[in-house]
Amino acid sequence: MKLLEEERARAFAVEITDKTILDHPFKDEYMISDYYKDWFLTQYLTFSIDKATQDDPSLKEKKYYRLEKISEAFQGKMKEYMLFRQLDAVLSVNVRTVEQLDEYKPVFEHYIAELTNNGSRSRKR
Numbered sequence: 001m002k003l004l005e006e007e008r009a010r011a012f013a014v015e016i017t018d019k020t021i022l023d024h025p026f027k028d029e030y031m032i033s034d035y036y037k038d039w040f041l042t043q044y045l046t047f048s049i050d051k052a053t054q055d056d057p058s059l060k061e062k063k064y065y066r067l068e069k070i071s072e073a074f075q076g077k078m079k080e081y082m083l084f085r086q087l088d089a090v091l092s093v094n095v096r097t098v099e100q101l102d103e104y105k106p107v108f109e110h111y112i113a114e115l116t117n118n119g120s121r122s123r124k125r
Contacts, residue, residue: 006051026075041074041082048073067111080115087111 013022021030025044030036049069053059062068067090070082087108095101 009047026078028077031077031081037081041078045070045073045082064107067107071111071114083111083114 010022021036021040025040030040045066049059049066052069059065066086067083070079070086074082091101091104091108095104
């Protein structure tokens, strides 16, 4: 998608995709599709970040910008799914010691609080 200007990329997407998804990208019923979860949501995040960093290059220097972008741009189950995946990826790659985990804890607490886990298991408080 980086090879196309935004207008041409959108025209291509409209040509090959169900327009309902493009107009309303965050519907819980789409979560049944692994392609939606693993490809579309990831591409949407990447596109959103690329667009924002074109407008403000300083965003590239923000350590937790991907998490911020997910938190602000995604909704519902998609937001929780992507936040969980990003938190897991950051921890898997960057944390090898308890001290490193302690560094991430204050930042991650905010995002973990956004995970409601409204699945079949009830959540104890």
